[in-house]
Amino acid sequence: MSISVLGSGAFGTALAISLAGNGPVTLWSRDTKQAQLMQENRENAARLPNIGLPDRITVTSDIALASQSDILLVSVPMQKLRGALRDYAAVLAGKTLVACCKGIELSTGLGPISVIRETVPDAHPALLTGPSFADDIARGLPTALTLACKDDVLNQKLQHDLSTANLRLYRTTDVIGAELGGALKNVMAIGCGACIGEGMGESARAALMTRGFAEMQRFALMRGARPDTLMGLSGMGDLVLTCSSALSRNYRYGLALGRQDDFDTNTTVEGVATAQALTKIAAAEGLDMPISKVVAEISSGECSVGEAIRWLLNRPLKEE
Numbered sequence: 448m449s450i451s452v453l454g455s456g457a458f459g460t461a462l463a464i465s466l467a468g469n470g471p472v473t474l475w476s477r478d479t480k481q482a483q484l485m486q487e488n489r490e491n492a493a494r495l496p497n498i499g500l501p502d503r504i505t506v507t508s509d510i511a512l513a514s515q516s517d518i519l520l521v522s523v524p525m526q527k528l529r530g531a532l533r534d535y536a537a538v539l540a541g542k543t544l545v546a547c548c549k550g551i552e553l554s555t556g557l558g559p560i561s562v563i564r565e566t567v568p569d570a571h572p573a574l575l576t577g578p579s580f581a582d583d584i585a586r587g588l589p590t591a592l593t594l595a596c597k598d599d600v601l602n603q604k605l606q607h608d609l610s611t612a613n614l615r616l617y618r619t620t621d622v623i624g625a626e627l628g629g630a631l632k633n634v635m636a637i638g639c640g641a642c643i644g645e646g647m648g649e650s651a652r653a654a655l656m657t658r659g660f661a662e663m664q665r666f667a668l669m670r671g672a673r674p675d676t677l678m679g680l681s682g683m684g685d686l687v688l689t690c691s692s693a694l695s696r697n698y699r700y701g702l703a704l705g706r707q708d709d710f711d712t713n714t715t716v717e718g719v720a721t722a723q724a725l726t727k728i729a730a731a732e733g734l735d736m737p738i739s740k741v742v743a744e745i746s747s748g749e750c751s752v753g754e755a756i757r758w759l760l761n762r763p764l765k766e767e
């Protein structure tokens with residue numbers, strides 16, 4: 448069994464480092480110069496600095512070579528997934544593709560598994576998600592993740608092949624629940640960052656996380672997810688991590704909004720597009736998603752964080 452990671456961002460590189468503990472791994476970058484630099488310097492200086500690449504990792508920009516592996520982990524941002532898969536659909540046909548991204552596609556409202564199905568119809572799709580900062584994984588710190596695949600026989604094999612010394616994988620066939628847990632927690636992390644950045648305090652953050660989780664459950668149930676999936680690593684687990692740590696880019700982005708600080712626009716912040724996608728779908732379905740709505744509005748500059756908080760607090764009172 449051979450493994451490649453397609454996409455050499457922070458997360459793809461961290462996964463490659465962890466998987467290299469089991470055997471050889473190919474790490475693919477679309478950028479030839481970046482691939483050469485990483486292969487020679489044994490470091491991803493751009494996205495995961497100061498962490499060495501084990502000898503068992505081969506970095507390449509040759510997609511034909513990388514796609515020869517049995518299992519391909521696809522680790523690019525959600526809004527780039529369709530384009531990346533479409534570009535390489537010919538060599539990805541029939542492969543096992545494990546999406547590692549967290550989000551909802553803005554143009555279609557779809558999650559990663561559906562995007563794989565549409566772009567590479569005869570691939571075998573799965574999803575890896577859950578609480579996991581790239582930096583932690585790359586440093587060998589332990590975490591537990593959710594591996595989601597409709598085909599439980601394939602999933603059992605993947606669970607065996609992708610578990611490592613520091614990644615304990617739990618499997619589920621509820622791909623919708625796993626996708627939505629990972630996608631929606633990023634929106635709530637922006638909200639929590641904004642709340643702390645605006646100086647609202649820890650009690651407000653706990654309230655926002657809890658009501659945010661209620662929104663996550665409401666949306667996921669509407670889409671056919673199982674409630675217990677949201678209670679697991681991909682939902683509650685990742686929500687807790689991302690809403691409470693400044694290692695999260697979504698949280699830091701929210702923090703910057705609340706403090707009215709600048710934020711590097713090249714940083715991957717998945718929750719921004721996902722909040723917009725959610726708001727569109729919720730409006731069409733008549734679903735009440737107030738936190739997602741204000742996260743979309745503060746991200747687009749339609750309202751300030753202060754105005755958003757006042758609006759949330761002044762809505763009609765209701766049952767919990």
Ligand SMILES: NC(=O)C1=CN([C@@H]2O[C@H](COP(=O)(O)OP(=O)(O)OC[C@H]3O[C@@H](n4cnc5c(N)ncnc54)[C@H](OP(=O)(O)O)[C@@H]3O)[C@@H](O)[C@H]2O)C=CC1
Nearest residue numbers: 455456457458477523524525527531548549579580581715
């Ligand atoms: N970082 C983390 O801690 C975690 C991230 N994730 C998820 O992983 C996904 C990727 O995030 P992350 O690695 O952090 O992001 P980064 O911003 O660190 O890297 C994104 C990577 O995707 C590549 N890329 C972008 N578009 C394409 C394309 N069309 N074809 C090929 N490669 C492309 C970029 O290449 P280039 O450099 O050439 O632009 C870059 O290597 C996200 O969905 C994120 O939510 C999940 C868990 C943890």
Ligand SMILES: O=C(CO)COP(=O)(O)O
Nearest residue numbers: 577578579580695696697
């Ligand atoms: O998904 C993550 C942790 O599980 C990483 O979160 P950020 O994308 O907000 O950094």
